[in-house]
Every structure is written in structure tokens, then in C-alpha cells.
Amino acid sequence: MSTDVDVLIVGAGLSGIGAAHHLRTAFPGLTYTILEARDTIGGTWDLFRYPGVRSDSDMHTLGYRFKPWTQAKAIADGPSILSYVRETAEAAGIDRHIRFRHRVVRASWSTEDARWTVEARHDGDPVTLTARFLYVCSGYYHYDGGHTPDFPGVARFRGTVVHPQRWPEDLDYTGKKVVVIGSGATAVTLVPAMAEKAAHVTMLQRSPTYVLSLPAEDRIANTLRRLIGPKRAYFVTRWKNVVMSTFLYQLSRRRPHVVRNLIRKATIRQLPPGYDVDTHFRPRYDPWDQRLCLVPDGDLFRAIRHGRASVVTDRIAEFTETGPRLESGDTLDADVVVTATGLRLLAFGGMELIVDGRAVELPKTMAYKGMMLSDVPNFVFTIGYTNASWTLKADLVGEYVVRLLRHMDEHGHDVAVPANDDPSVTERPLLDFDAGYVLRSIDEFPRAGSRAPWQLGMSYAHDVVNLRHGKVDDGVMRFTRRAVRANK
Structure with a gap:
């Protein structure tokens, strides 16, 4: 060259x-x-x-x-x-x-x-x-590496601490207790995926994020592909999705309370009866002040419903030998801690x-x-x-x-x-x-x-x-x- x-x-x-x-x-x-x-x-x-x-x-x-x-x-x-x-x-x-x-x-x-x-x-x-x-x-x-806060006492923790940007190929979390720190797109992806093999996965967040469930498969796109071919179907679906996402974004900026209530109602429908939605899934900010998190087919909510995952909203005071101790005084026992704390x-x-x-x-x-x-x-x-x-x-x-x-x-x-x-x-x-x-x-x-x-x-x-x-x-x-x- x-x-x-x-x-x-x-x-x-x-x-x-x-x-x-x-x-x-x-x-x-x-x-x-x-x-x-x-x-x-x-x-x-x-x-x-x-x-x-x-x-x-x-x-x-x-x-x-x-x-x-x-x-x-x-x-x-x-x-x-x-x-x-x-x-x-x-x-x-x-x-x-x-x-x-x-x-x-x-x-x-x-x-x-x-x-x-x-x-x-x-x-x-x-x-x-x-x-x-x-x-x-x-x-x-x-x-070269993501953002990891300086957690007090983390060196005392006897388990494994990993950042998603540097995931070890040999990490085995089968049957282990996992704590995922974070509430963004990476965290809501990791929790249901790890819950399939882990004993239990806890998503520990300082504050909630808007989480929206969408179908993993676009039925309209798949139908159009069969009817009019892949190129034309792709063009139509691309613009359909652009229009829909633009509408949601504009509605979020102009009528944030409407979108906030729609997301809250959708979240309630996917979680167990009596779940504390307002503590764990109601952010302090308006929709699209930060990016919405998408979960295909509601996999995060499904893991919570089935008891394989849970959400804790609190702040870390320090790490102990067994896991993070929270400002509330509770301790989350963990074998593996994942710091999904951003870029x-x-x-x-x-x-x-x-x-x-x-x-x-x-x-x-x-x-x-x-x-x-x-x-x-x-x-x-x-x-x-x-x-x-x-x-x-x-x-x-x-x-x-x-x-x-x-x-x-x-x-x-x-x-x-x-x-x-x-x-x-x-x-x-x-x-x-x-x-x-x-x-x-x-x-x-x-x-x-x-x-x-x-x-x-x-x-x-x-x-x-x-x-x-x-x-x-x-x-x-x-x-x-x-x-x-x-x-x-």
C-alpha cells in the first residue's frame, strides 16, 4: 500500500x-x-x-x-x-x-x-x-479502558472485579452471585444474559434509567422482506423506524410527562405485582435527557419476574471482603462484581x-x-x-x-x-x-x-x-x- x-x-x-x-x-x-x-x-x-x-x-x-x-x-x-x-x-x-x-x-x-x-x-x-x-x-x-469510580475498600474484596470493556475470556460465573454496578445500556444487557447461568444477578444503581422493551424481531420488516424483497423492505423499514424514533424523541422533549407515564405503565405491566417501580425504574430526569435503554422482548423484566435478577437502588459506601456495603447499611454478597460504570x-x-x-x-x-x-x-x-x-x-x-x-x-x-x-x-x-x-x-x-x-x-x-x-x-x-x- x-x-x-x-x-x-x-x-x-x-x-x-x-x-x-x-x-x-x-x-x-x-x-x-x-x-x-x-x-x-x-x-x-x-x-x-x-x-x-x-x-x-x-x-x-x-x-x-x-x-x-x-x-x-x-x-x-x-x-x-x-x-x-x-x-x-x-x-x-x-x-x-x-x-x-x-x-x-x-x-x-x-x-x-x-x-x-x-x-x-x-x-x-x-x-x-x-x-x-x-x-x-x-x-x-x-x-484502552472504561470509566471505573474509585470505590473505597475495593482491594479488600475477595471476589473478582471486571469491567465490561475488558471482559476476561476465562471468567466462569456459573452458579455464582453477581453484582452489576450501573443502570445504562451495558448493565441492562449484562443482567439478563448473566442471569441465565449465575445463581443470582443484582443490578446495583445509584439512580434509575428509562428502560423500554421492544420486540427483538420487527414483524413488519420480516413480512415486507418476503413480499417486496430485501432492498425495498430495508428502505421502507429504515424510514418507518426513523419516523417512529423521531416522533418518540420529539414527544419526549415537548411532552415529557406523557412519555414518562407511558414508559412507567409499560414497565408496571412487565414486573411482578406490587413491585416498587417508582424506586427502581422512575428516573429523576426527563426521557431523552439521557439515552433510553432498550431491552429486546423485555428480557431484563423477565429475569426479575422469574427471580433470577433483582434491582437495588442505593450508593456504595465501601467494599468489604464479601461485596459492596451500601449507604443504607445493607451488604450485597458477591463472587463477581461487574463495573458497568461507563465509558x-x-x-x-x-x-x-x-x-x-x-x-x-x-x-x-x-x-x-x-x-x-x-x-x-x-x-x-x-x-x-x-x-x-x-x-x-x-x-x-x-x-x-x-x-x-x-x-x-x-x-x-x-x-x-x-x-x-x-x-x-x-x-x-x-x-x-x-x-x-x-x-x-x-x-x-x-x-x-x-x-x-x-x-x-x-x-x-x-x-x-x-x-x-x-x-x-x-x-x-x-x-x-x-x-x-x-x-x-
């Missing part, structure tokens, strides 16, 4: 493989390379290997726009999603353009050369590549960005359309929706990059850079989301603006209009040609 390419993609996960597919389809002659820090394709879906790992979105929207999801289950398990990503890469020959175990540490832009020089480490050795365009698809969290955010995989010799301070930049940075040329990144499937946005970013590159080629431009010259645009957090993992690190990320195009949009339909059909040359994006030095 060449060390000088048209587009250098960072990350071979769901976003990176999708980005490469969009580029190679639109520009068969374009040269590209993907740098992947790990030794395999798949990103999140290869990294997380805890019991029951699955999507928290339906695969008709988490799947690529260009590759229909044809399996019966819409809420899919991790291995199925990983196979889907790998099949996409292999079918298009994208896997032959990936350099594995290449961790990008620095990227330097030269206006004189209209090129990025990207430095990576490969098995400890330095590797340098150059590219016309840099396309970062590394997600937004640390792959640690990391912008652009931790790489250093330099433009013409000057280090880019991310909090001083502003995100253009949630996918480029002010005053950083020929640079694109992917951050998905927090209120919908990640890939909906990733696909749109890929389509926009194709349009941007085509516009540059047609007009002879070498450089595209967003410039914020409007002093009336005020700063906002990039992610307007109250989840703990976001609040802990959002100040280290680029900023958003008070109005378009300096906002990370959370409406897929709105982004379809703007990213797929809106003007590329919008007066904010500045295009230039590289200055040709005269021969001496």
Missing part, C-alpha cells in the same frame, strides 16, 4: 468501513488507506465481548444505507453485527486497504503542500503517511492535530455541521446521533465527503476549510446530552455553535436535507488552490 493517498481513514470499525465504501463507490480511482490501532476489523463490535453484547438500536437504522440487514432479529447480538461489518469490508475489497496495529499519534497539515502528514506507531515503530484528506472514524471513547471519552483517538506548525487546541475550535473543524483544512470526523442510530449520521457524513471531494475536483480546489467569521455565533457544548460519560469529558472536545452550520444536528430528516442535498459552497466553507512555487 502506498504511503501517499488521496484519503486517509482512521479506524476500521462500523464508521470507517462505511466511509471507505462510500468513497470507493463514488471514486473508483481514488486511493485510500485505513489505519486501525487494533489487529482486526469491527471497532466497538469486536472490542466488547461481555455476555449478551448487542445493539441498543435496531439494525435497520444501525445498518448501512447501502447494505440491507436481512436477519430476522432487528435488535442484534454483537457477533452478528461484527459479521455484518466484516462482510461489508470483504465484499468490497476494503479489507485489503487496512493497515492493522497502526495507532495514529499525530497529524500535521501543511498549507504549502496541501497535504496531511500522519504519524503512527506500528508495533512500537514509527510510520509516516501523507494524504490529501484526513477522515477520522475512531469514535469518541477510550478503547471514558477521547476525541479523535487521542491524536495530536497540528496546522502549519501550530498545535490545534480542540476546545478552541468549532464543529462545522458536526463533522469538520473551524480552521482545520481537509479534515472530517464522524460522531453519530445520541438520540438515534450512530450509522444514520455516519452514512450522511460519508455522502457529504463524496459531495465535497467532487466539488473540489470539479472546481480545481485543493483545500476546503470551514471558517467562523460571525462574532454573533456563541459557543455551546458539542454534545447536548446529560449522560455522565459525556459530562466528565465534554470540555476536552471541540465546541458547537448557537446556530447552523455550527451545530451537531440530532435530526436525521433535517440532516438528510442539509448534508445530502444542501449547498457545499455555502459561504462558510472556504475553498482555495495550492500555490504553485515558481521554478528557480
Whole structure:
């Protein structure tokens, strides 16, 4: 593979493989390379290997726009999603353009050369590549480890403590007492999955999360696939689910009490009579202030009904030799404690960005359309929706990059850079989301603006209009040609 390419993609996960597919389809002659820090394709879906790992979105929207999801289950398990990503890469020959175990540490832009020089480490050795365009698809969290609070006395605990992001292959919890600390998507996935083999699983949460049960299989999608074929069925189902999720999100923001009551009533129906729903499943915040947790076919509630799992809402005072002691004075005996306590955010995989010799301070930049940075040329990144499937946005970013590159080629431009010259645009957090993992690190990320195009949009339909059909040359994006030095 060449060390000088048209587009250098960072990350071979769901976003990176999708980005490469969009580029190679639109520009068969374009040269590209993907740098992947790990030794395999798949990103999140290869990294997380805890019991029951699955999507928290339906695969008709988490799947690529260009590759229909044809399996019966819409809420899919991790291995199925990983196979889907790998099949996409292999079918298009994208896997032959990936350099594995290449961790990008620095990227330097030269206006004189209209090129990025990207430095990576490969098995400890330095590797340098150059590219016309840099396309970062590394997600937004640390792959090296998740967030674990400093629990007092945890060293005294005689059992096993594991974080879902680093799940031991040889962990045997059969017939053992398990405590899962957390209440987010990972916790509500782990509890019913581990309850199938464990003696008992307790979900210990500081505060409740909204949990919504959905069918694992989309009957409409499966019926349409038989009647009109996979491609047309996928298109219809994708938009059906987009409309439904958008409606739920908008209703949550405008009439939160309505959605709160609907979720509460649905929860009551799935739990044993007299269950203390308001203590364990009634959050203090409104729906979609944080992401809703989906449980396929109500598996979490079923495990509780059958006595294989329970929920405790309390805070940890300290760990004893046998398990966490709570502020209420109770102690939860455990053989295994799982700290499903969230992610640690990391912008652009931790790489250093330099433009013409000057280090880019991310909090001083502003995100253009949630996918480029002010005053950083020929640079694109992917951050998905927090209120919908990640890939909906990733696909749109890929389509926009194709349009941007085509516009540059047609007009002879070498450089595209967003410039914020409007002093009336005020700063906002990039992610307007109250989840703990976001609040802990959002100040280290680029900023958003008070109005378009300096906002990370959370409406897929709105982004379809703007990213797929809106003007590329919008007066904010500045295009230039590289200055040709005269021969001496």
C-alpha cells in the first residue's frame, strides 16, 4: 500500500468501513488507506465481548444505507453485527486497504503542500503517511479502558472485579452471585444474559434509567422482506423506524410527562405485582435527557419476574471482603462484581492535530455541521446521533465527503476549510446530552455553535436535507488552490 493517498481513514470499525465504501463507490480511482490501532476489523463490535453484547438500536437504522440487514432479529447480538461489518469490508475489497496495529499519534497539515502528514506507531515503530484528506472514524471513547469510580475498600474484596470493556475470556460465573454496578445500556444487557447461568444477578444503581422493551424481531420488516424483497423492505423499514424514533424523541422533549407515564405503565405491566417501580425504574430526569435503554422482548423484566435478577437502588459506601456495603447499611454478597460504570471519552483517538506548525487546541475550535473543524483544512470526523442510530449520521457524513471531494475536483480546489467569521455565533457544548460519560469529558472536545452550520444536528430528516442535498459552497466553507512555487 502506498504511503501517499488521496484519503486517509482512521479506524476500521462500523464508521470507517462505511466511509471507505462510500468513497470507493463514488471514486473508483481514488486511493485510500485505513489505519486501525487494533489487529482486526469491527471497532466497538469486536472490542466488547461481555455476555449478551448487542445493539441498543435496531439494525435497520444501525445498518448501512447501502447494505440491507436481512436477519430476522432487528435488535442484534454483537457477533452478528461484527459479521455484518466484516462482510461489508470483504465484499468490497476494503479489507485489503487496512493497515492493522497502526495507532495514529499525530497529524500535521501543511498549507504549502496541501497535504496531511500522519504519524503512527506500528508495533512500537514509527510510520509516516501523507494524504490529501484526513477522515477520522475512531469514535469518541477510550478503547484502552472504561470509566471505573474509585470505590473505597475495593482491594479488600475477595471476589473478582471486571469491567465490561475488558471482559476476561476465562471468567466462569456459573452458579455464582453477581453484582452489576450501573443502570445504562451495558448493565441492562449484562443482567439478563448473566442471569441465565449465575445463581443470582443484582443490578446495583445509584439512580434509575428509562428502560423500554421492544420486540427483538420487527414483524413488519420480516413480512415486507418476503413480499417486496430485501432492498425495498430495508428502505421502507429504515424510514418507518426513523419516523417512529423521531416522533418518540420529539414527544419526549415537548411532552415529557406523557412519555414518562407511558414508559412507567409499560414497565408496571412487565414486573411482578406490587413491585416498587417508582424506586427502581422512575428516573429523576426527563426521557431523552439521557439515552433510553432498550431491552429486546423485555428480557431484563423477565429475569426479575422469574427471580433470577433483582434491582437495588442505593450508593456504595465501601467494599468489604464479601461485596459492596451500601449507604443504607445493607451488604450485597458477591463472587463477581461487574463495573458497568461507563465509558471514558477521547476525541479523535487521542491524536495530536497540528496546522502549519501550530498545535490545534480542540476546545478552541468549532464543529462545522458536526463533522469538520473551524480552521482545520481537509479534515472530517464522524460522531453519530445520541438520540438515534450512530450509522444514520455516519452514512450522511460519508455522502457529504463524496459531495465535497467532487466539488473540489470539479472546481480545481485543493483545500476546503470551514471558517467562523460571525462574532454573533456563541459557543455551546458539542454534545447536548446529560449522560455522565459525556459530562466528565465534554470540555476536552471541540465546541458547537448557537446556530447552523455550527451545530451537531440530532435530526436525521433535517440532516438528510442539509448534508445530502444542501449547498457545499455555502459561504462558510472556504475553498482555495495550492500555490504553485515558481521554478528557480
